[in-house]
Structure formats: structure tokens, C-alpha cells
Amino acid sequence: MHRKSLRWTMGVGVIAILFVVGNLMLFVVDETESVVITQFGNPVRAITQGGLNWKLPDPIQSITRYDKRAMIFTPEQMEFLTADKKDLLIETYTCWRIKDPIRFMRALGSVPSAEVRISDILSSEAGAALGNYEMSQLINTDPAEMKLAELTGKTATRCSERVAPYGIEIVDLRIKSIYFPQKNLDSVYSRMKAERERIAQKYRSEGMAEATRIRAQADKEKQTLLAEAYKEAETIKGNADAQAIGVYASAFGRDPEFYKFLRTLQTYEKIMDENTTLVLPTDSDLLQLMSQGPAAAQ
């Protein structure tokens, strides 16, 4: 009975000892972490993969944990001047990560100080880069002119080079907003309004011009149409008249003398009406019987 409980308590004791030893010497590196093992303050080893690791207990060796994940740094808006002296508010974000934890520890030591350093480098590089580009290269409807991606690419490369000594890697650098400073907004709005007014005016005047043109065109077409029709009509009438004349000529031409005679008689009939007064000499053919008696008629 005693040996059994002895072995039992021994077992418990061994587990307890293992537990304590484990706490002092074993440690877990999480998926999201890198760990630097420092010996008496000097970094000796960096572990960047998650897993179970061992070290000598404190104070011989201690561990410092760093976040291995990609971090997104979003500094405040910065004001920059472009090459053509335009004042712009630029908001950026930088995706960065700790690539070399030992170097990081030696040079910076913490994420806030890293952010300060990145911010400085970023503002100087971005300012320099923007100073080389005109605003029309940042925003442009012509894709050949729009060089925003090129600008951020160049800035990212330059920043990457400058942060490499700190054990940092710049994954990506992007401009997330471009805007005008408050003090320039009024003039920007005025310009926009003026441009809109100009466009509105252009629509109005173009519309008016087009409408007038259509109307004038319509009037002209109408005149042309009617003139054409008139010409055609007159031609038809003329042809008809000619044809009629031809008909008359060929008919009356058969006996022009008789035509003259007949036609004159018809004219007498037409022109002498109730209002006409005839003065007839008695020696006219008509009245010859009256003055000369029937014997005169031959």
C-alpha cells in the first residue's frame, strides 16, 4: 500500500516538475508571430514559423514577440505640391511587414516606432515623387497620360529600399484619396461652375443653331420644292398651250380665209351688246336695199 501511494505521488511530482520546466523553457510561436530570442539582451535567433520551440530559461535567454502579419499603416492626410504647383491633399496607406525580426529589433524595436519611421520616409519620398509629376498625370481621362500607378510604384520602390535596413518590407503602397485643401475648394468650385456654365451655354447655343438650321433648311426645301413644281406646272401648261396652238393652226390653217371670216362674225356677235351704239351709213351693204330699192341687190 505504501509503495503504491509512493509511486503515485512520485508520478504527480514528476508531472509538476515537467510543468514548471516546460513553462520556463518551452514556448509557442503563434502563426501570427515572429519571435526573437535574446541572450542577455543580445538577439541570437529569430523564429518566423509557428510552432513549439525551446530556450534557456530567463534570465539567460528571453523572448520578444513581434507581429508577423501584414500591417496596414494609414497616416493622416498629407499636403503636397505637384510639379505644376498644384496643392493637393493626399491620403495613402502602406501595407508593410517585419521581414527580418532581428534587424527590426536592433533598429526600431516596436511597431509604433516603425510607423513613425515609415511615415517620415513616406512623406519625403511621396513629396519628392509628386513634385515630379503634374496634376494632369495623376488624374486624366487619357489612359496614356494617367500615371498614378507609376508614381506609387516608384514611391513604393524607393521606400522599400530605405526601410530595408530596418528589417521591414513594404508590400504595397497606394494612394487612397486625392483632394483639394479646404482653402482651395472655393476656387475649385468656381472653376467647376464656370465650366458647367460654359457647357450649358454650348448646349443652348448649339441647340439653337441646329434648330435654326433645320428650320432654314426646311424653308429652303419648301421653296425649292414649290419652285420645281411651279416650273413643272408652267412647262405642262406651256406644252399644252403649244399643243393647242398646233391644233388650232392645223385646223384653221386649212382655210385661213374662211376662218378669218367666221371668226370676225363671232367677234361682232360678242362685242356688240345693249350698250353699243352703231352709226350705220345708208350706203352700206346691209342697208343698200333701203336706199336703192330691191333692184340694187344683185
Place this chain on the structure above:
Amino acid sequence: MPENNGPAKDGPAHWWDGVLQAVAKLRDLGRKLSEYFAPQEDEPVSGVGDDIAAAFKHLHWGRVARLLPAAALLVYLGSGLYVVRPGEVGVIRTFGRVTQDEVGEGLHWRWPWPIQKVNRVNVTAVQREGIGVDIPEHKPPICPPGAEFHVLTGDENVVNIKVVAQYVVQDAGDYLFRVKLEPYGIVRNCLKHAATETIGRLSVDDILTRRKVEAQNAIQRLAQKSLDLYGAGIKLVNINFEDVAPPEAVRDAFKEVSSAREEAEKKIHDAEAYRNSLMARAQGEADQLRTEAEGYAVRTVKQAEGDAAKFLQMTEEYRKNVRIYSEDVTRARYFLETMEKIMPRVKKYLVKTGPGQLNLRLFSPSED
């Protein structure tokens, strides 16, 4: 009870004697404690301690002490059970490193902490984030609530946009462990950049009207590219412009352009209507002219033909008469017939001309 676990008096001292001594002392302590809790016959039962002692009196402390570790071990191992709900995926980290990232739904077991840890991620729920709009379920807001998002267009105009993106988790492991920022924060930053770059290529008229859908697609593509580059494990499923509008200060000027264009179109439309009706009427007039001329032509020719025919007929008759009566007689007859028609109508004055007197007698006196 007499203990004979004391240090061995005979034989060499072993290194575990000190340990055994400590253990013996612990057992003494335990015995004293159980004696303390055992009820005293000559004392009245009172107090909580006596009640508890009475309740647990039947337990054998030794057995309990032996069973306790086993029970603790069972509880510990039992804590490794976990449930993955439908729509979720489980990710297991073993000593910190991701060893399984696609645990499906159901009841599972893993080694409890500190050996293994499980995180569950909902991979089917669609989440929303926006720029220029407030998404109330995200606290704290990364930009102040109600803040407008201004973007410059390719032709140096400004528009305010409200964009809402919907996204799901694409890779649970990446989603959890690759980027240090709330997912909606990552999405928001990528969206802003994508919007800035996309709208910076379009004119203000394009983004307000014609190419909105194209812009939405471009923004989705660009933002997704960034998300993939950072390993965020997020997939954008939809991007939507809730609003695109010029800033308040210039809104009227923009409206003015719309109404100017409408006016212009109306003027042109009216002019075209005028032209159509004018031409229709003109065509009618033209046709009428032609028709009238044709009518005149027919009439004239017909009349001529009629007149000619009549003349020919009269000529025929005249010739016929001439053959019978002689030309002079016929002509005289025609003449007199005409005079008969005229004379009754006109006023007549007879004037004597020529020699002689007017003799109205029918018969001359020289005849007897």
C-alpha cells in the same frame, strides 16, 4: 495511524528521502484536516463546517485524492471537443502553427490548450463595408460617420461617392492570420484606392451617367487585386455605387447643364416637327400646282381640239353650202344671220351718205 514512511534508519540515505519526507508531511496535513472536519460526538452539530463535513463524511479522502487527477485529466481532454456550425469552417493551430484550415461542420475534437487552438470563421455570411456611407455594424468607424468621400475625376472635377461592397471569406486561414487589421478596414482601404484610381481616369459626365457600371467592375477588380496581394483571404462579391453626385456647392450648375441639354433637344425636336409639317404641306401644294397644270393642259388641249373640230365641221358645212349655193350667197347668208343677232340689241342710228335721198319705198315710181 502510525506511519512508518519515515526516513530509513538503516542503509545509505537516498536522494528521494527528502521528497518522501515532504510527501509525509503533506499526508499529515491532510489527516489533520479530515480530523478537523470529522464530527465530534460530545459537541453539538453547528456551523457550516460541520454541515459540509457531515455531507462529505462518507467520502474517503484518500480515494478522492487518487481519483481527482484522473477526473481532472478527463475534464481537460473533454475541453477539446468543439462544434463547427453550418456555414463555418474551423482552423486548427498546433503549438501556434496552422495545421488544419478546412475543418467542416459537425462535432470535432482537438488537443486542448496549450497544444491546439481552434478558431471558427463564417465563410458563407456576406458582409458589407462602404466608403462615404455609414455601416453601423462596424465599430469603431475607421472614418467618422457621415463623412463624404470626394474623388477627383479625370477632367479635374470633384464628385462625392457612396460605394458599398459586399464580401465573403475566401480562405479562412489567411483571413484570420495574414493581415493585422479588421477585415472591413482592409476592404475599406482597398476600395478607396481602387475608386480613386478608377474615377481618376473617367470624365465627370462618364462617371455620373454612362460608365457607372464599367467603373464598378473596374473598382472591384482593382480592389480584389490588392486584397489578394496582401493575402487577406477576402473575396469581393459585389460593388455598388449607392450614389455618385457632384458636391452640393456645384450641384445647381450641373443641373443647369442637364436642363440646357434638354432645352436644346426640345428646340431641335420642335424644329424637326416644323420641318416635317412644312414639307408635308409644301408637298401638298406642289402636287396641287402640278395637278392644276395638268388639268389646265387637258382642258386647253381638249378645248382646242373641240374648237378645231367645230371649225372643221363648220368648214364642212360651208363647203357643202358653197357647193349648192355658191360662195357669195353663203357668205352673205352667214353675214346676215349674224346681223340679225346683233342688230336687235344695239342702238342704231342711220345716216344718209352718198347721193340721192333716202328712199324707203318699196316700189320705185318709175315702174307702172
